Amino acid sequence: MNNKIQDAAIIYQGVSAFDGKPIAAIATGIKRKSKNSKTGAMVQLWIISQDLSPYDASQASSDTSNCGDCKHRHSLGGGCYVDLLKAPNSVYNCYKRGGYEDINAATLAHLSSLKVRLGAYGDMFAIPYKPLANFLKHVRKRTGYTHAWQNLDKRSLELARKYFVASVDNFEELVKAQDLELSTFRVKAPKEVMTADKFGYGIECLNTTHDIECADCLLCNGRDTDKTRPRNIFIDAHGNKLDRFNV
Numbered sequence: 406m407n408n409k410i411q412d413a414a415i416i417y418q419g420v421s422a423f424d425g426k427p428i429a430a431i432a433t434g435i436k437r438k439s440k441n442s443k444t445g446a447m448v449q450l451w452i453i454s455q456d457l458s459p460y461d462a463s464q465a466s467s468d469t470s471n472c473g474d475c476k477h478r479h480s481l482g483g484g485c486y487v488d489l490l491k492a493p494n495s496v497y498n499c500y501k502r503g504g505y506e507d508i509n510a511a512t513l514a515h516l517s518s519l520k521v522r523l524g525a526y527g528d529m530f531a532i533p534y535k536p537l538a539n540f541l542k543h544v545r546k547r548t549g550y551t552h553a554w555q556n557l558d559k560r561s562l563e564l565a566r567k568y569f570v571a572s573v574d575n576f577e578e579l580v581k582a583q584d585l586e587l588s589t590f591r592v593k594a595p596k597e598v599m600t601a602d603k604f605g606y607g608i609e610c611l612n613t614t615h616d617i618e619c620a621d622c623l624l625c626n627g628r629d630t631d632k633t634r635p636r637n638i639f640i641d642a643h644g645n646k647l648d649r650f651n652v
Protein backbone atom coordinates (compact mmCIF):
# COMPACT_ATOMS: atom_id res chain seq x y z
CA MET A 406 0.00 0.00 0.00
CA ASN A 407 1.11 3.56 -0.75
CA ASN A 408 2.48 5.06 2.47
CA LYS A 409 2.26 8.74 1.57
CA ILE A 410 -0.01 10.89 3.67
CA GLN A 411 -3.52 10.67 2.22
CA ASP A 412 -5.96 13.57 1.96
CA ALA A 413 -8.92 11.27 2.65
CA ALA A 414 -9.12 7.63 3.69
CA ILE A 415 -11.36 4.86 4.98
CA ILE A 416 -10.87 4.29 8.69
CA TYR A 417 -13.44 1.49 9.04
CA GLN A 418 -15.53 -0.76 6.80
CA GLY A 419 -17.69 -3.43 8.38
CA VAL A 420 -20.82 -3.97 10.39
CA SER A 421 -22.49 -1.25 12.41
CA ALA A 422 -22.41 -1.60 16.17
CA PHE A 423 -25.95 -0.18 16.11
CA ASP A 424 -27.74 -2.59 13.79
CA GLY A 425 -25.21 -4.97 12.19
CA LYS A 426 -25.59 -3.49 8.69
CA PRO A 427 -22.55 -2.53 6.58
CA ILE A 428 -21.16 0.94 7.18
CA ALA A 429 -18.01 2.85 6.28
CA ALA A 430 -16.24 5.60 8.21
CA ILE A 431 -14.22 8.03 6.11
CA ALA A 432 -11.86 10.81 7.10
CA THR A 433 -11.58 13.81 4.75
CA GLY A 434 -9.63 17.06 4.80
CA ILE A 435 -6.42 15.52 6.10
CA LYS A 436 -4.16 17.50 3.75
CA ARG A 437 -6.56 20.05 2.28
CA LYS A 438 -8.16 22.23 4.95
CA SER A 439 -11.94 21.98 5.27
CA LYS A 440 -13.95 25.15 4.61
CA ASN A 441 -16.56 24.73 7.33
CA SER A 442 -17.11 28.22 8.77
CA LYS A 443 -18.07 27.00 12.26
CA THR A 444 -15.56 24.23 12.81
CA GLY A 445 -12.63 25.79 10.94
CA ALA A 446 -9.85 23.59 9.61
CA MET A 447 -10.52 20.15 11.03
CA VAL A 448 -10.33 16.63 9.65
CA GLN A 449 -13.94 15.56 9.14
CA LEU A 450 -15.25 12.07 9.90
CA TRP A 451 -18.24 10.72 7.96
CA ILE A 452 -20.06 7.56 9.00
CA ILE A 453 -22.29 6.32 6.20
CA SER A 454 -24.09 3.20 5.00
CA GLN A 455 -22.14 1.15 2.47
CA ASP A 456 -25.26 0.41 0.46
CA LEU A 457 -27.47 3.49 0.51
CA SER A 458 -26.61 7.14 0.03
CA PRO A 459 -27.21 9.22 3.18
CA TYR A 460 -30.27 10.80 1.57
CA ASP A 461 -31.71 7.45 0.42
CA ALA A 462 -30.95 5.85 3.77
CA SER A 463 -32.82 8.66 5.49
CA GLN A 464 -35.76 8.37 3.10
CA ALA A 465 -35.88 4.61 3.76
CA SER A 466 -35.54 5.12 7.56
CA SER A 467 -32.37 3.02 7.37
CA ASP A 468 -30.13 5.57 9.04
CA THR A 469 -30.00 3.73 12.37
CA SER A 470 -26.87 2.01 11.00
CA ASN A 471 -24.85 5.21 11.17
CA CYS A 472 -26.86 7.53 13.44
CA GLY A 473 -28.11 5.09 16.07
CA ASP A 474 -31.23 6.25 17.86
CA CYS A 475 -30.54 9.99 17.53
CA LYS A 476 -33.92 11.69 17.62
CA HIS A 477 -32.79 14.52 15.32
CA ARG A 478 -32.66 12.28 12.23
CA HIS A 479 -34.61 13.65 9.27
CA SER A 480 -36.18 10.19 8.94
CA LEU A 481 -37.95 10.88 12.25
CA GLY A 482 -38.87 14.43 11.27
CA GLY A 483 -35.98 15.77 13.35
CA GLY A 484 -33.96 18.92 12.72
CA CYS A 485 -30.45 17.51 12.21
CA TYR A 486 -28.38 20.37 10.82
CA VAL A 487 -26.58 18.17 8.26
CA ASP A 488 -27.70 18.67 4.65
CA LEU A 489 -27.67 15.07 3.42
CA LEU A 490 -27.73 16.05 -0.25
CA LYS A 491 -24.46 17.95 0.07
CA ALA A 492 -21.22 16.74 1.69
CA PRO A 493 -22.48 13.35 3.01
CA ASN A 494 -23.77 12.39 -0.44
CA SER A 495 -20.54 13.55 -2.12
CA VAL A 496 -18.51 11.42 0.30
CA TYR A 497 -20.78 8.43 -0.36
CA ASN A 498 -20.53 8.85 -4.16
CA CYS A 499 -16.75 9.07 -3.98
CA TYR A 500 -16.68 5.98 -1.76
CA LYS A 501 -18.80 4.01 -4.23
CA ARG A 502 -16.53 5.08 -7.12
CA GLY A 503 -13.61 3.59 -5.22
CA GLY A 504 -12.19 7.02 -4.51
CA TYR A 505 -10.90 6.20 -1.03
CA GLU A 506 -8.31 3.70 0.16
CA ASP A 507 -7.85 2.27 3.63
CA ILE A 508 -5.93 4.62 5.89
CA ASN A 509 -2.19 3.94 5.87
CA ALA A 510 0.39 4.16 8.64
CA ALA A 511 1.78 7.53 7.54
CA THR A 512 -1.67 9.13 7.59
CA LEU A 513 -2.54 7.62 10.95
CA ALA A 514 0.68 8.98 12.42
CA HIS A 515 0.01 12.39 10.86
CA LEU A 516 -3.46 12.57 12.41
CA SER A 517 -2.05 13.08 15.89
CA SER A 518 -0.82 16.52 14.80
CA LEU A 519 -4.20 17.56 13.37
CA LYS A 520 -7.53 18.68 14.77
CA VAL A 521 -10.25 16.13 14.16
CA ARG A 522 -14.02 16.48 14.21
CA LEU A 523 -15.30 13.11 15.36
CA GLY A 524 -18.53 12.85 13.46
CA ALA A 525 -19.31 15.46 10.79
CA TYR A 526 -22.18 13.09 9.94
CA GLY A 527 -23.15 9.94 11.84
CA ASP A 528 -22.15 8.76 15.30
CA MET A 529 -18.64 7.37 15.85
CA PHE A 530 -20.05 4.70 18.16
CA ALA A 531 -21.52 3.03 15.06
CA ILE A 532 -17.95 1.72 14.75
CA PRO A 533 -17.45 -1.35 16.97
CA TYR A 534 -15.31 -0.90 20.07
CA LYS A 535 -11.98 -2.38 18.93
CA PRO A 536 -11.55 -0.51 15.62
CA LEU A 537 -12.90 2.66 17.23
CA ALA A 538 -10.50 2.45 20.19
CA ASN A 539 -7.58 1.71 17.84
CA PHE A 540 -8.41 4.71 15.69
CA LEU A 541 -8.90 7.09 18.63
CA LYS A 542 -5.40 6.29 19.88
CA HIS A 543 -4.18 8.40 16.95
CA VAL A 544 -6.42 11.37 17.72
CA ARG A 545 -5.24 14.06 20.12
CA LYS A 546 -6.89 17.39 19.37
CA ARG A 547 -10.56 16.87 18.62
CA THR A 548 -14.22 17.62 19.10
CA GLY A 549 -16.66 14.73 19.34
CA TYR A 550 -20.38 14.36 19.97
CA THR A 551 -22.42 11.25 20.61
CA HIS A 552 -26.11 10.62 21.05
CA ALA A 553 -25.40 6.97 21.86
CA TRP A 554 -24.13 7.62 25.39
CA GLN A 555 -27.20 6.11 27.10
CA ASN A 556 -26.61 2.69 25.53
CA LEU A 557 -22.85 2.22 25.79
CA ASP A 558 -21.19 -0.64 27.64
CA LYS A 559 -18.57 0.08 30.28
CA ARG A 560 -15.50 0.21 28.03
CA SER A 561 -17.24 2.26 25.33
CA LEU A 562 -18.42 4.66 28.02
CA GLU A 563 -14.78 5.16 28.99
CA LEU A 564 -14.01 6.15 25.39
CA ALA A 565 -17.01 8.48 25.43
CA ARG A 566 -15.78 10.16 28.62
CA LYS A 567 -12.35 10.74 27.20
CA TYR A 568 -13.02 11.76 23.60
CA PHE A 569 -16.66 12.91 23.34
CA VAL A 570 -19.34 15.09 24.82
CA ALA A 571 -22.78 13.57 25.31
CA SER A 572 -25.41 15.22 23.12
CA VAL A 573 -28.32 15.87 25.47
CA ASP A 574 -31.74 17.22 24.64
CA ASN A 575 -33.08 18.43 27.98
CA PHE A 576 -32.04 19.10 31.55
CA GLU A 577 -32.97 15.59 32.73
CA GLU A 578 -30.63 14.03 30.17
CA LEU A 579 -27.93 16.50 31.15
CA VAL A 580 -28.10 15.41 34.79
CA LYS A 581 -28.12 11.74 33.75
CA ALA A 582 -25.04 12.23 31.56
CA GLN A 583 -23.23 14.10 34.33
CA ASP A 584 -23.98 11.22 36.69
CA LEU A 585 -22.05 9.09 34.18
CA GLU A 586 -19.21 11.64 34.40
CA LEU A 587 -19.66 12.74 30.80
CA SER A 588 -19.24 16.25 29.47
CA THR A 589 -22.36 17.40 27.67
CA PHE A 590 -23.50 19.49 24.72
CA ARG A 591 -27.05 20.72 24.62
CA VAL A 592 -29.10 22.63 22.05
CA LYS A 593 -31.72 24.51 24.03
CA ALA A 594 -34.71 26.75 23.31
CA PRO A 595 -33.50 30.38 23.09
CA LYS A 596 -36.03 31.52 25.71
CA GLU A 597 -35.13 28.85 28.24
CA VAL A 598 -33.12 30.19 31.15
CA MET A 599 -30.35 27.76 32.01
CA THR A 600 -30.84 25.91 35.29
CA ALA A 601 -27.77 25.35 37.40
CA ASP A 602 -26.52 21.78 37.41
CA LYS A 603 -23.98 20.41 39.82
CA PHE A 604 -21.18 22.18 37.90
CA GLY A 605 -22.90 25.54 37.55
CA TYR A 606 -24.75 27.13 34.64
CA GLY A 607 -22.69 25.72 31.83
CA ILE A 608 -20.66 27.40 29.11
CA GLU A 609 -22.32 28.93 26.08
CA CYS A 610 -20.68 27.75 22.84
CA LEU A 611 -17.72 30.05 22.15
CA ASN A 612 -18.64 30.21 18.48
CA THR A 613 -21.79 32.08 19.54
CA THR A 614 -20.28 34.26 22.24
CA HIS A 615 -16.84 35.00 20.76
CA ASP A 616 -17.09 33.96 17.09
CA ILE A 617 -14.34 31.41 17.71
CA GLU A 618 -14.08 28.38 15.40
CA CYS A 619 -14.20 24.90 16.96
CA ALA A 620 -10.65 24.28 15.71
CA ASP A 621 -9.44 27.10 17.97
CA CYS A 622 -11.76 26.27 20.85
CA LEU A 623 -11.88 22.47 21.23
CA LEU A 624 -13.98 22.71 24.40
CA CYS A 625 -16.14 19.87 23.09
CA ASN A 626 -13.29 17.39 23.40
CA GLY A 627 -14.51 15.18 26.23
CA ARG A 628 -12.17 14.89 29.19
CA ASP A 629 -8.47 14.36 28.73
CA THR A 630 -8.07 12.69 32.10
CA ASP A 631 -10.36 11.56 34.90
CA LYS A 632 -9.24 14.68 36.72
CA THR A 633 -10.65 17.01 34.05
CA ARG A 634 -14.00 18.20 35.31
CA PRO A 635 -16.92 17.38 32.96
CA ARG A 636 -18.17 20.43 31.08
CA ASN A 637 -21.71 21.43 30.26
CA ILE A 638 -21.73 23.35 26.97
CA PHE A 639 -24.89 24.75 25.45
CA ILE A 640 -26.05 26.63 22.39
CA ASP A 641 -29.39 28.21 21.54
CA ALA A 642 -31.34 26.48 18.83
CA HIS A 643 -30.96 28.26 15.51
CA GLY A 644 -31.57 27.70 11.81
CA ASN A 645 -33.73 24.68 10.99
CA LYS A 646 -33.54 23.47 14.60
CA LEU A 647 -35.75 26.32 15.84
CA ASP A 648 -38.90 24.54 14.65
CA ARG A 649 -38.30 21.75 17.15
CA PHE A 650 -38.52 24.18 20.03
CA ASN A 651 -41.79 25.91 19.07
CA VAL A 652 -40.39 29.39 19.63
Ligand code: SF4
Pocket residue numbers: 548609610611612613617618619620622623624625638
Ligand atom coordinates in the same frame (compact mmCIF):
# COMPACT_ATOMS: atom_id res chain seq x y z
S1 SF4 B 1 -17.95 25.20 22.48
FE1 SF4 B 1 -16.18 25.41 21.12
S2 SF4 B 1 -15.74 23.33 20.32
FE2 SF4 B 1 -17.82 23.32 21.21
S3 SF4 B 1 -19.20 23.74 19.46
FE3 SF4 B 1 -18.75 25.73 20.45
S4 SF4 B 1 -16.95 26.58 19.35
FE4 SF4 B 1 -17.10 24.36 18.83
